[in-house]
Amino acid sequence: MxxxxxxxxxxxxxxxxxxxxxxxxEHHFTPSxxxxxxxxxxxxxxxxxxxxxxxxxxxxxxxxxxxxxFGEGELFGEIELMDDCYSYCTIEAIDDVxxxxxxxxxxxxxxxEDKKFNRLFIEAxxxxxxxxxxxxxxxxxxxxxxxxxRLKMKFPAxxxxxxxxxxxxxxxxxxxxxxxTIRSMSEN
Amino acid sequence: MxxxxxxxxxxxxxxxxxxxxxxxxEHHFTPSxxxxxxxxxxxxxxxxxxxxxxxxxxxxxxxxxxxxxFGEGELFGEIELMDDCYSYCTIEAIDDVxxxxxxxxxxxxxxxEDKKFNRLFIEAxxxxxxxxxxxxxxxxxxxxxxxxxRLKMKFPAxxxxxxxxxxxxxxxxxxxxxxxTIRSMSEN
DNA sequence: TACCATAAAGGACATTTGTCCTCCCAAAAA
DNA sequence: TTTTTGGGAGGACAAATGTCCTTTATGGTA
Numbered sequence: 001m002x003x004x005x006x007x008x009x010x011x012x013x014x015x016x017x018x019x020x021x022x023x024x025x026e027h028h029f030t031p032s033x034x035x036x037x038x039x040x041x042x043x044x045x046x047x048x049x050x051x052x053x054x055x056x057x058x059x060x061x062x063x064x065x066x067x068x069x070f071g072e073g074e075l076f077g078e079i080e081l082m083d084d085c086y087s088y089c090t091i092e093a094i095d096d097v098x099x100x101x102x103x104x105x106x107x108x109x110x111x112x113e114d115k116k117f118n119r120l121f122i123e124a125x126x127x128x129x130x131x132x133x134x135x136x137x138x139x140x141x142x143x144x145x146x147x148x149x150r151l152k153m154k155f156p157a158x159x160x161x162x163x164x165x166x167x168x169x170x171x172x173x174x175x176x177x178x179x180x181t182i183r184s185m186s187e188n
Numbered sequence: 189m190x191x192x193x194x195x196x197x198x199x200x201x202x203x204x205x206x207x208x209x210x211x212x213x214e215h216h217f218t219p220s221x222x223x224x225x226x227x228x229x230x231x232x233x234x235x236x237x238x239x240x241x242x243x244x245x246x247x248x249x250x251x252x253x254x255x256x257x258f259g260e261g262e263l264f265g266e267i268e269l270m271d272d273c274y275s276y277c278t279i280e281a282i283d284d285v286x287x288x289x290x291x292x293x294x295x296x297x298x299x300x301e302d303k304k305f306n307r308l309f310i311e312a313x314x315x316x317x318x319x320x321x322x323x324x325x326x327x328x329x330x331x332x333x334x335x336x337x338r339l340k341m342k343f344p345a346x347x348x349x350x351x352x353x354x355x356x357x358x359x360x361x362x363x364x365x366x367x368x369t370i371r372s373m374s375e376n
Numbered sequence: 377t378a379c380c381a382t383a384a385a386g387g388a389c390a391t392t393t394g395t396c397c398t399c400c401c402a403a404a405a406a
Numbered sequence: 407t408t409t410t411t412g413g414g415a416g417g418a419c420a421a422a423t424g425t426c427c428t429t430t431a432t433g434g435t436a
Contacts, residue, residue, distance in 0.1 A: 057325055065325035079318050082311050088318065111310075112303065122299075123270050125313040130267050130276065132320040137245055137253035140327065140360030143392080164414065172328030177393055179415060331422080352384065365423055367385055 001155050001170065002052060002069045003131065008120050009073025012047050012100055015117075023106040029053075029093040036091040042080040045107045048072055051097030054166060057089040066170040068131070069094070069162070075124060081107065094162070139172060144181045147171050189343050189358065190240060190257045191319065196308050197261025200235050200288055203305075211294040217241075217281040224279040230268040233295045236260055239285030242354060245277040254358040256319075257282070257350070263312060269295065282350070327360060332369045335359050 015021035026049065029035055036042060038057060048070050055076060056066040067089060070076060080087055081104060102110070111118050139147065148171070152158055158167065168178040203209040214237065217223055224230060226245055236258050243264060244254040255277060258264060268275055269292060290298070299306050327335065336359070340346055346355065356366040 057321075059325055059329040061329050063329050065329055067321055067325070079314055079321075082314050088321070115300065118306065122310065122313065125310070125317060126267055126270050128317055129313060129320065132317065132324065133245075133255055133267075133276070136320065136324040136327070137247055137255070137360075139324070141247040141249050141251050141253055163412095172325075174394055175414085176395080176416080180393085183416080362424055363384085364386080364425080368423085371386080 001151060001158075002071045003074045003128075004048075004071040005073035005075070005124055005127070007073070008047065008075065008124055009049075011117065011120055012073070016100065021110075023102050023110070024100040025102075027099050027101055029097040029099070031093055031095055033093045033097075034090060035093060035097070035099065036077065036087045036089070038087055038090045040087055042077050042085050042087045044101045044103050045075060045077040045081060046091075047075045047100040047102075049098040049100055052094045052161075053091050053097055054094055055089050055091050056169060064169045065172060066166060068128075069170075075121075078121075078125070144171065144173055144177055145185060148178075148181055148185065189339060189346075190259045191262045191316075192236075192259040193261035193263070193312055193315070195261070196235065196263065196312055197237075199305065199308055200261070204288065209298075211290050211298070212288040213290075215287050215289055217285040217287070219281055219283055221281045221285075222278060223281060223285070223287065224265065224275045224277070226275055226278045228275055230265050230273050230275045232289045232291050233263060233265040233269060234279075235263045235288045235290075237286040237288055240282045240349075241279050241285055242282055243277050243279050244357060252357045253360060254354060256316075257358075263309075266309075266313070332359065332361055332365055333373060336366075336369055336373070 012024065016024050024047075027035075029051075035046065035053060050072060053070050053076075054066050055068050055070060056064045058064050068074075070091075076091055077087075085104075111121060138150070142150075151167070151171070162170075164178060165175055168175045171178065200212065204212050212235075215223075217239075223234065223241060238260060241258045241264075242254050243256050243258060244252045246252050256262075258279075264279055265275075273292075299309060326338070330338075339355075339359075350358075352366060353363055356363045359366065
């Protein structure tokens, strides 16, 4: 559930360290600070250096739906790269977060000039696509109990790190339903 | 709900017609024929020339979940391009279908050598990502009635073209629930 | 013709999930 | 100290959805 991208992370780190690439700037955020806000203009692409953020979007019914949690190496702002430049989601720091930031123009140039970077970017997109596809189908064909069990397997420290409300928002259910399920699971 | 990609379609058509590009071959399929099968090896990328296919995956609970319907210019097989080469979904023709097919190796080469193609491909991926993100969040925060209304707005001929079972599989609900909702909507 | 799939439709009932409201507790603020 | 705030937990009821089963119609086929 916490998405990372080691290969991209190594390559960006390499680019930054080699000094050949001054286009990346580093930025720090503290818990619950917003890095991108739904509906606001986006002019850059971001890559996670450290920490964890949640990527969510507020639906017209007022509830939040968490798309993904991002960790080391994961990138965001890329969807807003091509067409309009309004963010379709909000990115909020969960703990202390450091990100690399690169202007859209520079990003596109890098994409054109650096074949390896281009390939890594495409792989990142494909990885996200695959993840989203399986997640959506799993979510809509399994019970809350199944989803919770799966989540705990993939990420045992779940409840220590992420609030109950966030877990519920990630699973697309209400907090009440989450509590009910946790209780009934512990009774067996 | 029926995904297309005009820009990619024009460009592929252009590549094929110009004769410079012989890597694309054309293939025909009839209704309910399978073009890709979940779990089987995939060695090519496909681009829709005409007709409509459904892209679905069978969950471990036995139900089908329809990811998307593809029309003109949409591509598939790209997720299997990078990592393993086992198809994670099944692609099945709904009506008469014609696709362009290109070997993985040729596709990757084209991606490297043709900047315009590269950019169109990236845009196609981003467009799919955006679509999946909003669809999933919408699906999990709205009633069946809302989802149906939205679907009919986007695609009025819905029920004439796609079977009830497919519509239900697309919405991630049972056929019974779909019928119930249709009836209750027509009563008002 | 008779038979057999398959899609569509819906009744009856069980289960799941959401809504609304209350309570508890601990940490921070007044 | 008292008050406020936010996370956690759960009772009671309503609404949404799934499960199971039956019926009807239709097109293909033995």
